[in-house]
Amino acid sequence: MARSSSKDAQDLFRALWSAYAATPTNLKIIDLYVLFAVFTALIQLAQALDVLAELYGHREYIQEVPLEIVTLFKVVYMALVGSFPFNSFLSGVLSCVGTAVLAVCLRIQVNKENKEFKDLAPERAFADFVLCNLVLHLVIMNFLG
């Protein structure tokens, strides 16, 4: 049962991958970009958590608790304990998250499968993307302090 399920899972992933391989290259680039942004955000989160753990000596405690709860707890903890690295951390993470969201939006608009945006030129979508990014990062820089 266990073997068959892992085999099924492997089959499933393979099917998914082969299906994804058919995706146009420009969409793949955007996906890659989104992944890059998400991972950067995650690393920053991890860094913040680790820094905090280092600072406040809760490393063991963190390892015992599931990651999501730790994350949540840590974010709240940071809000409570002090804001000194908080705005920088937050702007870093939000920059990545915002970029990812914008990239996803771009991907939606550029995707030819989506009939809603059939009339919208991908160049126009890209212009929107650039503009939104500039506005987002102005805010981020302001918040960075």
Place this chain on the structure above:
Amino acid sequence: MARKLVRLLALLFAVSICGAVTIPGPVSDAHRSAASELFDGSFSSLEDAYEALRVFEILAIGNKLDVSAATCQKVVEILGSSSPVKDLFYALKVNGILKCKVNGDVFKDIASRLKANVNDASTLVDMYYSIGSLVLIKDQASDVDVLLADADGTFHSIKALSQSDGRWRYSSDNPESSTYAAGLALEALAGVISLASSEIDQSRHLANILCPFLSILALLSVIQYLISAPCCQVNTVKNDILKLFDSIEKYDDGTFYFDEKFVGGLEHQGSLSTTSSVVRGVTAFAAVTSGKINLPGDKILGLAKFFLGIGIPGDAKEFFNQVESISIPLIVSLPATVYSLSKKDQLKVRVNTVLGSAAPPLTVKLVRAFHADAKDSAIIESKELQYDKKNGIHILEVFPDNLDVGTYVFVFEIVLDESAGEEVYATGGQIHVPIFVTGTIKVSKAEIAVLDSDLGSVENQKKLDLAGNDVVSFSANHLQKLRFSFQLTTPHGHAFNPHQALFKLRHETKREHIFVVGNTGNKFEIILVKYDIELTVGDAVMENSFLWPLGHVDLDLPEAPEKAARLPPLPVDPYSRYGPKAEITHLFRAPEKRPPQKFSLTFLSLTLLPFIGFLVGLLRLGVNLKNFPSSAVPATYAILFHLGIAAILFLYVLFWLKLDLFTTLKTVGFLGAFLMFVGHRILSHLASTSSKLKSA
């Protein structure tokens, strides 16, 4: 002799000793110059002229006003016509000073007119002017008969206006009484007596003797009225005067003055003119009657103080009142009240008339001198003071040997020489003057010791040398006592108890504990650690009062219990407000805890990992730039587009590092417009090429 005693009032004269009796200085040159300014020679009436001339006469101002010609003309004019009595009165007064040439017949006319006037007059003021004028005529023209036929009647009619409290009414139909009027009435009464015929004068003496006996027969009031009218009226007037003096007003410093009780009369008089009027009246009355008026000496002295205390009045009328009143001379004089035994000072007494001129020959006697605390034991009795002619000072050459430092009361008396008998002066009786005798106090047997409190045994004792500035130092704990003793002796070897003997312990924090050194030991309750010791001894009669830093004492103390009351904080010295302020120490926020640098760098490189992964992913996807426009113009636009984006991002970095929001937004505005232009160009170019591809 009786007459002489009465006339003592006329010229009051006294010894006062500087400081003790605070009589203002006598009339001085300041008065004279003020008089010259006030009375400048332009007079609206003869009353003004008289006041000016009289002031100049009293103050003996040499260069009299050169007004005699004009004024005399006016005087003669008024005397010749039938002017009101008041004008006549002042014209005669001026004439008394200027001695104008007036025809004797004129005086006769006036005299008869005035006599009729006296009989008809209903008001006190009329009576006053008429009688006053008659008295003046009597002085100026001896051949004119001015004697009143019915002196007793006139006397009675004036007396009828008097009130029970010694004041007078202006007229019989005016119920309000006035102190000022009392002065006028007394002067008028004095005039009546001097105008009475000589027989009456004689009978007065007789009556004076009889009066007490007649008073015994008071029940036979009819007889008394018929027989004793003049004499007893004189005596009742004297009683009136005494009553008047009962209503005298007083300041705290011993100044006496008269003031009107009621305010609002037509002719309201100030206290100066009222007092002046009363003094003139009483003096005139005393001058013409025999027998003594028992006025208390302190009140006469107080009146003199009042006149002199005014200083120099600014108003001509007031000036006249002041000078006129003190020209009935009252007192003044002044030497020092502090005598030093070590300097062998002489006791000096100066005697002056109130106008500051030298006194007639007289002897000053020191009746008694006693210590202020022991009134019964006199240290000096009846000594005559030597007169120093050169300085005009009476001197007590030697103080008796038994005179020690302290406060004494010296009692002086002035005895006039016989040769001064013609002019009569008031001496003011015995004069009490407080005198301070100072000397050097010897300090001896000064000792300071630390004692065990329970045993009382001396643990550490030190003698102190007074002359030297030796400094002692002790250490003690809270169980021990500090004993300090010294002895003060007067030059005569008596024990001396100073006003102030303070033992002061001053802590390093400037907190002071002051103990009054008494005859018994002090108990010290001290809760601090290191003290400086200081001794203060002082007294008014001590010439060598001192402040003496003794040294310091270290106290070994246990910790105060936690709940013990804390000493209140020292009050802030008000002068330190202007001194340097305490340095301000700024409290900075402690820097936040930050991770070590290596830690941060590690994570920086970690954040770069996804970027590398991104690039690798791009390579594996086979991304290329084939779609980049090949022709020149779109390529330029494409490059500019990317440069624009880069410029904006770089601007953001600058914003983060140093620029402010406004500069950034402005620049973003320009860059954004540029970026929009080139972006539109390149993207529309790309769109058109892709649509061409599609359609192809």
